[in-house]
Amino acid sequence: MNYNFNKIINRLHTNSSKWDTTENGVLPMWVADMDFKAATPIIDSILFRALHGxxxxxxxxxxxxxxxxxxxxxxxxxxxxxxxxxxxxxxxxxxxxxxxxxxxxxxxxxxxxxxxxxxxxxxxxxxxxxxxxxxxxxxxxxxxxxxxxxxxxxxxxxxxxxxxxxxxxxxxxxxxxxxxxxxxxxxxxxxxxxxxxxxxxxxxxxxxxxxxxxxxxxxxxxxxxxxxxxxxxxxxxxxxxxxxxxxxxxxxxxxxxxxxxxxxxxxxxxxxxxxxxxxxSEDWLDELLIYLENNRDYLMEYIGQNIPELKVIKSEATYLMWIDCSALKIESEALVEQIRQIGKLRIASGTTYGENAKEFIRINIACPMDTLKDGLNRLYNSIDTIKCKKEL
Ligand SMILES: Cc1ncc(COP(=O)(O)O)c(C=O)c1O
CATH class of the missing domain: 3.40.640.10 (Type I PLP-dependent aspartate aminotransferase-like (Major domain))
Structure with a gap:
């Protein structure tokens, strides 16, 4: 492996739509970009061109x-x-x-x-x-x-x-x-x-x-x-x-x-x-795909074992995981809001993508494994609290 996708890069204060529009302390896993550094040849070519001035x-x-x-x-x-x-x-x-x-x-x-x-x-x-x-x-x-x-x-x-x-x-x-x-x-x-x-x-x-x-x-x-x-x-x-x-x-x-x-x-x-x-930069992509597939499999296993109320649709492509939350019986706009408040995790609501997706959420897993684990813990805590509240 030439690239280290495990490295956590602080994207705050870079005018990032994903990070800099999300309140302090909340982990953003919504919009579709990745928290990884680009391939070295890409960075080098931009730097070289920038030096021309x-x-x-x-x-x-x-x-x-x-x-x-x-x-x-x-x-x-x-x-x-x-x-x-x-x-x-x-x-x-x-x-x-x-x-x-x-x-x-x-x-x-x-x-x-x-x-x-x-x-x-x-x-x-x-x-x-x-x-x-x-x-x-x-x-x-x-x-x-x-x-x-x-x-x-x-x-x-x-x-x-x-x-x-x-x-x-x-x-x-x-x-x-x-x-x-x-x-x-x-x-x-x-x-x-x-x-x-x-x-x-x-x-x-x-x-x-x-x-x-x-x-x-x-x-x-x-x-x-x-x-x-x-x-x-x-x-x-x-x-x-x-x-x-x-x-x-x-x-x-x-x-x-x-x-x-x-x-x-x-x-x-x-x-x-x-x-x-x-x-x-093809080698970067080959390594990325292995990393993303591992993240996908990890998320599926984690949710399957710890949050069985949620059903992950096994994605064949993209780093965007689509999850059926219908068992919770909460409309997705309200659900993502509660997850943001309780678990400090920002994800996308299914309704963003259509009226026929009111019981889904979308999570972006293009991030280092430690960030993914953090996000999944936040998701677990949110759903646990939501379930407890409903049972009261
Ligand atoms: C299917 C699809 N098309 C287009 C885009 C955005 O493309 P662009 O940024 O080039 O306008 C996205 C971004 O997530 C996408 O998922």
Missing amino acids: VFGYTMIPKEYYDAEIYWWKKRHNIKIKKEWIEPTVGVIPSLSASVQAFCNKGDKVLIQSPVYNYFNSSITNNKCELISNNLIYEKEKYHIDFVDFEEKVKDEKVKLFILCNPHNPVGRVWSKEELTEMGELCLKYNVIVISDEIHRDLVFSDSKYTPMASINDRFLQNTITCTSPSKTFNLAGLKTSNIIVANQEYKGKINRSLNINESIEPNVFGIEALISAYMR
Whole structure:
């Protein structure tokens, strides 16, 4: 092991959204970034660029595109072309630009709730209507209701389907069969697929990720894939991501939309970071994945043994653990508030991700093992106190 993920790094007073918006003494395990230091080549390349001292308007060099192409091939065995890459300043801006590019006011966009909450705002902020093919939760696992999917997608007003693969928060890595069924239905009813694959690199050893666009040529032409090194390499603050779109007509529309919003200028450090991440930091990711998988297994075992009222959904990817709290019979907003007050632990409420997740919580485990243990003790103490109060 070259990297020490056990090291606790104090992130207070670094303008961290996760830490510096959380009250003193409360442990934050909510928003999706990691408490780990980035890979050494990334830090070195940023320092080297910083030493130059001039940070004017910046263009995207050939090495940036080469790095994106290299990573797809090396890590996922997929060949992409330079002309398919549209650099952007984040996946959420990419989703918003796509909604603007392909929808008119009043059009509908399909999502699969519960899902990452900014999908909603990218749709409703653009005066479009959100409809959901709600995921089905059964026996501690999630799957897709394809009958309902077809019912929803056949509506002529539906122009886009925003897919999350791997899925935040339910942790599913959709199988090739599931993706094929969704992709075929979208083609049948002329609905474009926006596939948010930001978590593609954070897949655990027992699962296999398939990019929607890789399944066949027809899907390739109908899919807009959003990626970023931000989740994989913990670079969210650098605001650098890419849209991969083979269909050049779609690409032109998205490019126009990004330009209208003036959200196309790259970040000087983001460029350096992406190149170093994809070209020189794979060993960091390999070590990270082992660490995260161990954290996942530890959490599952701990909760299984000590807090049996909670049911952890075994995540196939992401460092976000999705937990069924229905046995407690407390609505999740109220539950996370009580956990924050009693146990001094800040986690995310299921309702953030959809009305059909009122009995769930989400915990971020991308932290050193000692921090995870601390968080789990806090969770245990909170649930114990909540149970005692209920019994009184
Ligand atoms: C599925 C998904 N998409 C997008 C984002 C955010 O992407 P960005 O920071 O590049 O806008 C997140 C962050 O958690 C996410 O989980």
